[in-house]
Amino acid sequence: MKIAMLGFGSVGKGVYQACLDHQMFYASQYGVELEVEKVLVRRPHPMLGERGVTTFEAIVDDPEIECVIEVMGGIQPAYSYISRALKAGKHVVSANKDLVAEKGPELFEIARNHRVKFCFEASVGGGIPVLYPLKSSLQANRIESLSGILNGTSNYILSRMQDDRLAFDEALAQAQDLGYAERDPSADISGLDAARKLVILASLAWNKQFSLHHVRCQGIETVRLDDLAEAKQQGETIKLVAEAMQASDGYRLSVGPKRISSDHPLFMVSGVNNAVVVKGDLTGDVMFFGAGAGGQPTASSVLSDVLNLALNQAVQLTFSNEVPSVIGL
Ligand SMILES: NC(=O)c1ccc[n+]([C@@H]2O[C@H](COP(=O)([O-])OP(=O)(O)OC[C@H]3O[C@@H](n4cnc5c(N)ncnc54)[C@H](OP(=O)(O)O)[C@@H]3O)[C@@H](O)[C@H]2O)c1
DSSP states (O other), X not given: OEXXXXXXXXXXXXXXXXXXXXXXXXXHHHSOOOEEEEEEOSSOOTTTGGGEESOTHHHHTOTTOOEEEEOSOSSXXXXXXXXXXXXXXXXXXXXXXXXXXXXXXXXXXXXXHTTOOEEOGGGTTTTSOOHHIIIIITTTSOEEEEEEEOOHHHHHHHHHHHHHOOOHHHHHHHHHHTTSSOSSOHHHHTSHHHHHHHHHHHHHHHTSOOOGGGEEEOOSTTOOHHHHHHHHHTTEEEEEEEEEEEETTEEEEEEEEEEEETTSTTTTOOTTEEEEEEEETTTXXXXXXXXXXXXXXXXXXXXXXXXXXXXXXXXXXXXXXXOOXXXXX
16 A cells, blocks of 8 residues: 655654554565655655655645555644545545544545545554544443543653652653653643543544533643642542543533542553543443553554555544533533
């Protein structure tokens, strides 16, 4: 399968390298030959040579490209590029949580109308498979609640503050030095990034279109060292917890710092790890845990979607555009 990529940043480079390194393995294991033919970049890149292209037309007008991987981020031009690729009969795999949270149903419809698929496992939880299991392996359940640690940067900062008594600014600087936090970490620290992922999870779980204004959201800026010390003394910890639940009168979605006790499944999720706990009416709690970000882990989810497409096994995950009734805002 000939593929093209849009964007060559942390995830783009991870996907590109993983695809090269695993090419023989995919061929022998699955009989699939994945070839990255073109990568959209703003300016020529030494790693890419002739493969680097600077116009989207070079990709969308190429009839040999069957699948486009979008790893640029943001709403525009990502939305236009993805919809044009779908309309041109190309499958699209995206890691873009902002876009799926905001424009998911529109993209599902374009994909359906053009008999291709729009896959987005990497948009929540990086390398942790959670969206597909939620919609397929757990589909026999009524989902009662979702809770998770969905942002590795803020979890790392809180872990360093509690374990090493680092002040918030020092922990943030350390996270930035290690590449765990962006230069502008505001979306991570304010809870916005976790809220976007919660919106996607809740939309899939309950087949409605939740949006950011349905989430009561608070970040970790107000957590003090004393709060963490007090929690620790009582055998508890403080995490940025994203939660969604279905009550009799509506849905309740929140992101915020929360004290959790040692018997809670999220207690041991430390550092940059992420976890999602899904409570089904039949299964009870099921927990997904692992690396929530990073080039290689995210490449695992992106390339698994691509392999499923190549093997004709991809399932179109969807949620409707029905607006839910939300309480507790
Ligand atoms: N980082 C993670 O661990 C992770 C995990 C899961 C999902 N994601 C998602 O994956 C996506 C990419 O994240 P990232 O961390 O790889 O971001 P990144 O490092 O900032 O990379 C994005 C790349 O896209 C390029 N780009 C943006 N607009 C472009 C345009 N119009 N034309 C050509 N290139 C363009 C950027 O180029 P310039 O540098 O020239 O602007 C940059 O190289 C985002 O949607 C993010 O939410 C990331």
